Amino acid sequence: MITYDKLFIGGTWTEPSGPDLLDILSPHDESLVGRAAQARPADVDRAVAVARAAFDEGTWPNTPPAERIAVLRRLNALREARAEQIAAVITAENGSAAWFTRAGQPSLTRQANAYLKAAEDLAWEETLTSTDPAATVRSVVRREAIGVVAAVIPWNSPFSASLAKIIPALLAGNAVILKVSPENSLSMGLLADLLAECGLPAGTISVLPADRETSEHLVSHPDVDKIAFTGSTGAGRRIASIAGQQLKRVSLELGGKSAAIVLPDADLAKFTAGLAFSCLLNNGEACIAQTRILAPRSRYEEVVDAVKQVVESLKVGDPQDPDTFIGPMIRRDQQQRVRDYIETGIKEGARLVTGGPQVPAGLEQGHYVTPTVFADVDNAMRIAQEEIFGPVLVVIAYEDEDDAVRIANDSEYGLSGGVWSADEQHALAIARRIRTGTVTINGAPIGFDGPFGGFKASGLGREYGFAGLNTYLEYKTVTI
Template sequence: MITYDRLFIGGSWVEPSDRELLDIVSPHDRSVIGRAAQAAPADVDRAVAAARASFDAGSWRLTPPAERIAVLRRFNALREENAEKAARLLARENGSAGWFTSAGQAGLSRQANAYLKAAEDFGWEETLVPSDPASTTRSVVRREAVGVVAAVIPWNSPYSSATSKIIPALLAGNSVVLKVSPENSLTMGFLAELLERVGLPEGVISVLPADRETSEYLVSHKDVDKIAFTGSTGAGRRIAAIAGEQLKRVSLELGGKSAVIILPDADVGKAVAGLKFGSLLNNGESCIAQTRILAPREKYEEVVTALKELVESLKVGDPDDPDTFIGPMIRPDQQERVRDYIQVGIDEGARLVTGGPGIPEGLEKGNYVTPTVFADVDNSMRIAREEVFGPVLVIIAYDDTDDAVRIANDSEYGLSGGVWSSDETHALQVARRIRTGTITVNGASIAFDGPFGGFKASGIGREYGTVGLGAYTEYKTITV
């Protein structure tokens, strides 16, 4: 059993203000796999004070960018060395299938490397050429660190969410308090161990597992300059209100109900095979999952049949089993939430193609749900409008391309999406019309050099690459 009885504050492991440890429970069989200390407001005060002191002293922010890049490059290499251990631990703690946690570690390297390249090419300080040739002044434009960053991340993909925030924040010279979910106390404790080894100055980084109330205390703290949040749209609205009241800088990566359009000329077999990853990654507990499948009426039943066969072929079970594609939900309440949504779909009159609210046979001890597909779904139904956050897919028929675009855009969300077509030019034309922050064509992977984030209720701001790095800086103009 893994135990973290101390908290990582300011680069050191210290006694928590509350000595009671939280049991970390396996989603697979609900056995206790570890115990960990949880942060309280008093611990937040210590972490923020350490971050404030380090930032004001300039121990990290005044370090030349090249040296900061070197430290973060060492951290990325250290994380790569420990990728297998991290993947196994996350699978046990989160219930994510081993294939997903292993693939995710490779993705972290791409994500971090994109930030490191952006930092090498970043315009940290530039002298502008005056627009007026007769001008006797010049302007020096600097990109400086924002200050103390409260980075708040969810449980579903903690390594990715942490990387998308702490890497650019630290590259820019900020001090960071990373607030992680209690469910991820073990994996994020391991992350803290790696951070301890890379040589950051005292006070620059803290990693605090804590509940929602303590999280709100952190983002409301007077000495926090920027909030970087990934999580639900409801929580994002609350954080935006706090940030607005206190005039804090804020970036929000929130929920989604993404649509994928299978165009009439698409190869249905290839498209549905791609949805295995685009729609069902991480047990469906993914904000970017393409859970609304838009199919042309002339190929509707072909898509329904192919998707039914795909979903029924996927093994549900122990995340440690290499043949498992879909594992359990993170907690019993999340399991019940997904099962309730499946019942809602039945009650709304959608056609149950496969699955249902029952628990898979032989997996009753864990937080399992049966992967489910609904057909004959109207976009006004709750299962088509609300984020289920589980392996539940809906298939919606459309008449023509304009109708498909209309349905795809008829959502309060706009985080991700997809288009499948044998004509790439046409697919790009359709993709440009979708109101969403990221959209893939023919199952392409998300590129970490480009900005990632949401339209509408899916968030504010962008992460990844140069744009994501810039979100952790302030402009300063010095006129000489």
């Protein structure tokens, strides 16, 4: 059992303001995985105070970029050395299948390397000269840190979400308070251990597991200059309103209800080979999951049958079993939420192809959901419009390509999406018409050099690479 009885505040393990530890239970069988201290508003106040002092009076913002890059490269190396341990802890506390947590470790390296490269290539200060008939103007343009950053992340992919924020924020010279979900107290304790080793100055980083009330105290704090949030669209709207009232900088990576468009010439064998990874990764608890499958009317039943066969072939069970593809939902209330959506789909008149609201046989003790596929779905149905965040797919028929694009865009969200076709250039032409932040062609993985983020209710701002680094910088112009 893992125990973290202190809070990581300003780079030091510190006694929490309250003595109680939270029990972290396995989503698989509700056994005790570990215990951890939880932050309260008083702990947030301490973390913000040391971050404010570290930024206003400390050395980090004025440390040469090359030295900041070296520290974050060391963090990346420390994480790589403990990748197996990190994956195992996330599987234990989150219920994410072991294949997923292990496969995600090299992706974390690529994500970090893209940020490091962006920082190396960035012109942190440059001189611009313009000439007009009246005068020659010379300007020094600087990229500077914003200040104190509150980074707030969800529970579904804790290392990816946290590093996507703290690496660029620290590279830019900011001080950071990372607020994590209580469910991730153990894996984020491991992250804090790595941060303690990598060489950051005192006060520069804190890692606080805390509930929503404490999170709101953090983002509302007058000494926080920027909020970086990943989570639900509802919570994002609340955070955006707080940021608007206080004129804080804010970036939001929110929900999705992404569409995978299967064009008439698509190779169904390739589509089904990639379907589980595009549509059901991380037990379906993924904002980028392409849970609306759009199939041409001419091949509709063929696609429905192919999706059914794939979903029924996936092993559901103990997430630590290497053969398991889909593990449990993280909490009992999340399990019930997904089951309620399945009941809603049945009531709405969708055809239940496989699965259903029943718990998988033999897995009643955990937070399990039977992977479910609906056909004959109208895009206006709730199961097609609302983010379920579980292993539930809907297959929607379209008449022609214009209809497919219309359906794909008929959503309040715009985070991800996919196009499947034998003709890559034609697929690219369709992708250009989809109002979403990221589109994959034939199941290609998302790259970390390009921007990642959402249109519409899927968020504000971008992460990854240069665009993600730029989110944590202010521009200053000095005219000479």
